[in-house]
Amino acid sequence: MRDCQILRVFTRGEEGGNHLGVVTDLSGLSGTAMQAIAAELGFSETVFLDCTGPVPMARIFTPAAEVPFAGHPLVGAGWVLGTMGPWRRVACGIGEVPFRAEKDGAWIEVPASRDxxxxxxxxxxxxxxxxxxxxxxxxxxxxxxxxxxxxxxxxxxxxxxxxxxxxxxxxxxxxxxxxxxxxxxxxxxxxxxxxxxxxxxxxxxxxxxxxxxxxxxxxxxxxxxxxxxxxxxxxxxxxxxxxxxxxxxxxxxxxxxxxx
The missing domain is CATH 3.10.310.10 (Diaminopimelate Epimerase; Chain A, domain 1)
Incomplete structure (x- = not known):
């Protein structure tokens, strides 16, 4: 059995925000199992963080599909990683994303789309x-x-x-x-x-x-x-x-x- 942190990202004061599941223990978890967990939680996204390498890797799932990039999962992931260690980047399907985490929030920086x-x-x-x-x-x-x-x-x-x-x-x-x-x-x-x-x-x-x-x-x-x-x-x-x-x-x- 493993734990999932339940966050609310982008709150307005103490209210609201977008729920996010964050899982950091990926031992024995296949992509199929990750998708099933995301569907069971039913949040817009759930993020799974592999912290075994020098840059944590995020896999992001909606209830229906894995996606290469999403904002609130990476902001939430950055906030969690900021409580765990000295990391300042998280990798995802579009590459490495710098983040800044503070006590009450987090920020990510990505290139603007040229498409x-x-x-x-x-x-x-x-x-x-x-x-x-x-x-x-x-x-x-x-x-x-x-x-x-x-x-x-x-x-x-x-x-x-x-x-x-x-x-x-x-x-x-x-x-x-x-x-x-x-x-x-x-x-x-x-x-x-x-x-x-x-x-x-x-x-x-x-x-x-x-x-x-x-x-x-x-x-x-x-x-x-x-x-x-x-x-x-x-x-x-x-x-x-x-x-x-x-x-x-x-x-x-x-x-x-x-x-x-």
Missing amino acids: VEEAPTAAAAGAGLGGAAGGWMVRLPLRYLLLEMPSPAVVGAASPDFERLAGESWEGTLLFARSAGTVKARFFAPALGVAEDPATGSAAVALASALAFAGEKEGSLVIDQGDEVNAPSRISVWWSGGMVTVGGTVRRDEVRALGR
């Missing part, structure tokens, strides 16, 4: 997500469709057709609206087993990449997400010189014994 293109605003209209003022497709390497909506109220009122979204050619859809330095966002990834994600660090990277592509070469934003799924969350993101930093607060709720 950004404008997308027709009607791309997701058939899934109930019409009315966008602008759109981009960003590869991280998973493909995200970003749709800028007219107002935060429109983002909050969106009612997507999850079955239709699951069949699209991209893996995740971010709706967002900017208002005085704050972004109201929602993220949907039914193809990955996540209908609506409470807080999506990778989507924050995608948004910074898209804004840089559109001419905002540096900047910072606070992203509020998760209210519609009763998990109010807050992500801080800033970008400059082709790099994006994403982070926020982390809370540990419990250490749970797994049955595997």
Whole structure:
């Protein structure tokens, strides 16, 4: 039997955040077993950390699939690793990712995506997500469709057709609206087993990449997400010189014994 740390990443104060399972004892665990644990926990992602090498290796699983990169698992992993040893990098499917961990939170730094293109605003209209003022497709390497909506109220009122979204050619859809330095966002990834994600660090990277592509070469934003799924969350993101930093607060709720 092994333990799993249950965190909430990107909390808004002491509330909300995106739940994350972190497993550091991988003895005898196959990829199939990791996927089964992630499905049983049912969080947006669970991260498995192999700390036997000089740079810890993270494998990240949604309830339905392994993914090469995701923000809140790496922020949570960085926070846990900061309590365990002197590490300052964690490896994943996109390479080594620098992180900074503090008592109440953690931050990761990754290159902005250069694979950004404008997308027709009607791309997701058939899934109930019409009315966008602008759109981009960003590869991280998973493909995200970003749709800028007219107002935060429109983002909050969106009612997507999850079955239709699951069949699209991209893996995740971010709706967002900017208002005085704050972004109201929602993220949907039914193809990955996540209908609506409470807080999506990778989507924050995608948004910074898209804004840089559109001419905002540096900047910072606070992203509020998760209210519609009763998990109010807050992500801080800033970008400059082709790099994006994403982070926020982390809370540990419990250490749970797994049955595997």
